[in-house]
Amino acid sequence: MKFSCALETSSERIRLVNVISPLIKAGYQLVSQKQEPSENGGNIIHVVARSQGPKTQADLVDDLSSIAGCTLFNLEISDEETEAPTKKAMDEKDVLATIGAQYPNIVNVVNQYADSLADNKRATALHELGRKVGGGIYQRDYALGSPLKKSVAISRELVPALKGFAKVKADGDMISLIRCPFCSSSTSSQSSCNFVVGYIEGFLTSNPAVGKASVEETSCGAGGNNTCEFSIR
The missing domain is CATH 3.30.1380.20 (Trafficking protein particle complex subunit 3)
Incomplete structure (x- = not known):
């Protein structure tokens, strides 16, 4: 199951790494991610990812909604069986930030x-x-x-x-x-x-x-x- 979503953070101190780290721990493979400032003083985090295990749409919503300090909106789910998969390299800076937050895990x-x-x-x-x-x-x-x-x-x-x-x-x-x-x-x-x-x-x-x-x-x-x-x- 592949999905794209946007999450708005409650503070500018909640950044991209605070979103992608729990998603990786929950078993999702990131395809792309982007951060931009929101009008309310926080950040908007855009994520495209796919589940790597048996996840339902309800599981996905629960996983996204449980990310601390974030409000989920604009969730779109696609059926990968009907589309050709695309591969986009994860950004090294984002990976290094996640490693810094999770080390040594x-x-x-x-x-x-x-x-x-x-x-x-x-x-x-x-x-x-x-x-x-x-x-x-x-x-x-x-x-x-x-x-x-x-x-x-x-x-x-x-x-x-x-x-x-x-x-x-x-x-x-x-x-x-x-x-x-x-x-x-x-x-x-x-x-x-x-x-x-x-x-x-x-x-x-x-x-x-x-x-x-x-x-x-x-x-x-x-x-x-x-x-x-x-x-x-």
């Missing part, structure tokens, strides 16, 4: 972002997203301490950071994600592990004692045991 939004991308752009876009998120997490959580050399930074900083997503094993410069959620939770046949590659690179490169770091996924568990291995150089 970001697997769904990363996989939805991956599914929204064209095949020939997916790997590069996920890698860049991961670099920005990983670098941001290092700056937020680890930059105030004394910079650690690479081997120590991997075991004391990178591994704890990655544990927000999956069980992690480290062996020197090799990192393994056990039951990698970026494979097992993807709604498409595509892996989202380029995000992890970028995340590790961005995290380590932000450490001045490490400098440039290069990461390669040497084994992907998509379609198998969901254990992915990454080599850090």
